Amino acid sequence: MTSAETSVTREGMARAADRMEATLRRVQSERGDVERSVTTLFGSFTGGAATTYRQAMNGWYNNVQEIENALSDMIRIMREGSQTVAKSAADTEADAAEGAARITAGPVGLANL
Numbered sequence: 001m002t003s004a005e006t007s008v009t010r011e012g013m014a015r016a017a018d019r020m021e022a023t024l025r026r027v028q029s030e031r032g033d034v035e036r037s038v039t040t041l042f043g044s045f046t047g048g049a050a051t052t053y054r055q056a057m058n059g060w061y062n063n064v065q066e067i068e069n070a071l072s073d074m075i076r077i078m079r080e081g082s083q084t085v086a087k088s089a090a091d092t093e094a095d096a097a098e099g100a101a102r103i104t105a106g107p108v109g110l111a112n113l
Helices: 010-042 047-105
Strands: none
Touching (some): 010 047
C-alpha cells in the first residue's frame, strides 16, 4: 500500500526535472550577468585589491559551478527515475492483466494462480 507521502509519478518527476532545468538556466544566465559586470570592475582594481577581489570571485565562481553540477546531476537522476517509474508501472499493469486473464480463463477459484 502506498500513500501520497511516499508515492511518485512519472509526470511528477518530469515536472520536477523541468523546474530544475529552468533553475539551472537562470543560474547560468545570472552567472553570465555577474561575469560581465565583474569584467568591467576588474579594470578598475589594482595591486592587492585586484588580487583579493579575484580570489573572492574565483571562490564565488567555484560555488556556482558546484550548484550547476548538482542541479545537472539532479535533473539526470529525475529523468532516469521517471523512466524507472514508467517501466515499473507498465510491468505492474502487465502482471495484473496476466493475473486477471489466468483467473478468468480457468475454473472458478484461485487454483489457477
